[in-house]
Amino acid sequence: xxxxxxxxxxxxxxxxxxxxxxxxxxxxxxxxxxxxxxxxxxxxxxxxxxxxxxxxxxxxxxxxxxxxxxxxxxxxxxxxxxxxxxxxxxxxxxxxxxxxxxxxxxxxxxxxxxxxxxxxxxxxxxxxxxxxxxxxxxxxxxxxxxxxxxxxxxxxxxxxxxxxxxxxxxxxxxxxxxxxxxxxxxxxxxxxxxxxxxxxxxxxxxxxxxxxxxxxxxxxxxxxxxxxxxxxxxxxxxxxxxxxxxxxxxxxxxxxxxxxxxxxxxxxxxxxxxxxxxxxxxxxxxxxxxxxxxx
Numbered sequence: 452x453x454x455x456x457x458x459x460x461x462x463x464x465x466x467x468x469x470x471x472x473x474x475x476x477x478x479x480x481x482x483x484x485x486x487x488x489x490x491x492x493x494x495x496x497x498x499x500x501x502x503x504x505x506x507x508x509x510x511x512x513x514x515x516x517x518x519x520x521x522x523x524x525x526x527x528x529x530x531x532x533x534x535x536x537x538x539x540x541x542x543x544x545x546x547x548x549x550x551x552x553x554x555x556x557x558x559x560x561x562x563x564x565x566x567x568x569x570x571x572x573x574x575x576x577x578x579x580x581x582x583x584x585x586x587x588x589x590x591x592x593x594x595x596x597x598x599x600x601x602x603x604x605x606x607x608x609x610x611x612x613x614x615x616x617x618x619x620x621x622x623x624x625x626x627x628x629x630x631x632x633x634x635x636x637x638x639x640x641x642x643x644x645x646x647x648x649x650x651x652x653x654x655x656x657x658x659x660x661x662x663x664x665x666x667x668x669x670x671x672x673x674x675x676x677x678x679x680x681x682x683x684x685x686x687x688x689x690x691x692x693x694x695x696x697x698x699x700x701x702x703x704x705x706x707x708x709x710x711x712x713x714x715x716x717x718x719x720x721x722x723x724x725x726x727x728x729x730x731x732x733x734x735x736x737x738x739x740x741x742x743x744x745x746x
Contacts (some may be wrong), residue, residue, distance in 0.1 A: 517551050521559040522591075524549070529568050529579050530595040538579040540569060566592060590684040609685040614730055616678055617663065621710060621726040623670035625719040632669040633714055636662060640707045647699045655699040660686045662707060703729065 525545070528534045542556045549556075560577055563569045567586040571577040585592055596605040639662040646654035660683055667679040706729035713722035 517555050518558050518562075521545075521549060521551060521555055522562045525559060525563060526566070526568060526591060527595050527599065529563070530585075530592060530601070531599040534579050536579055536581040540577040540579065542577070568592070588678075588681055590680050593681065593684040609681075610730070613682060613685055614727070616675065616682065617666070617730065618723045618726045620667045620670040620672075620675050621713075622719045622723040623672055623675070624666055625714050625717055625722040627669055627671050629669055632665055633711065636665055636669075636711050636714065639665070640704070640711055643699075643704055643707060647701070647704055650699075652699055656686070659703075659707075666710070 525534070525540075534540070540560065542553060542560065545551075546553055546556045560569060560571065564571060564577075565586075566589050567580060567584045569577050570580050570584075587593070587596075593605065593609065596602070597609070639658045642658035643655050643662075646652070646658065663682050663686060664679050667682060668676055670676070706725055709725040710722055710729070713719075713725055
């Protein structure tokens with residue numbers, strides 16, 4: 452096994468066995484139906500005041516203390532529909548409810564505004580924006596949608612988006628031949644193979660995410676590379692929470708290996724074909740590809 456593979460597997464074994472450590476994070480209980488039609492003040496009931504126990508924290512906010520956790524909590528509430536469109540958000544009220552300073556509230560609302568979830572205007576205040584204004588490609592919003600009432604639509608849309616992005620990236624990557632990246636891709640497949648043999652879903656999913664991110668980077672298209680965060684988010688949310696997108700299987704592993712072989716041979720068509728076969732392994736994709744949806 453390569454040094455990189457050994458290091459990655461060792462790190463994964465020492466990590467927590469799930470995304471939410473025991474006694475740690477409790478994901479916000481999403482409502483089953485959007486609440487855009489609700490009126491009156493925000494429904495804060497059921498929200499955990501202790502921000503240290505706020506829900507599933509994404510990579511974008513992890514490690515940012517109260518500010519990041521408040522972004523997470525409010526973002527989940529907006530995406531779930533508990534804070535519906537055009538709902539006023541009063542900073543003082545938020546600060547009192549979550550026991551945080553005005554500075555924390557203000558900075559959190561700025562982050563949500565950058566994501567298109569809220570807008571702040573003079574004499575109007577801060578209000579929740581409609582879904583049409585959200586930055587749906589933001590990794591945090593992708594995760595919040597994927598674990599909320601819109602989970603089915605979000606996972607289907609991610610599968611369709613991956614079907615568009617990644618086969619093209621594989622085709623382009625075959626023409627670049629960067630040996631260092633190809634070696635790392637091979638290392639990821641090696642890691643996945645050892646993880647599969649040991650039943651280590653966490654290591655498998657981490658190597659899988661690294662594989663797909665590297666492949667998009669080596670495609671040599673900066674616009675595609677800009678979308679790598681979307682693919683990473685899709686890998687985290689489109690399957691079981693603890694194992695990532697590509698559920699560990701011999702079939703998935705074999706398709707990853709075929710992609711690496713095609714890249715090494717400079718065979719663009721084979722690389723694209725292998726990627727399409729890999730993506731079709733998933734039930735979410737099988738329902739929507741290649742047959743078009745009915746409207």
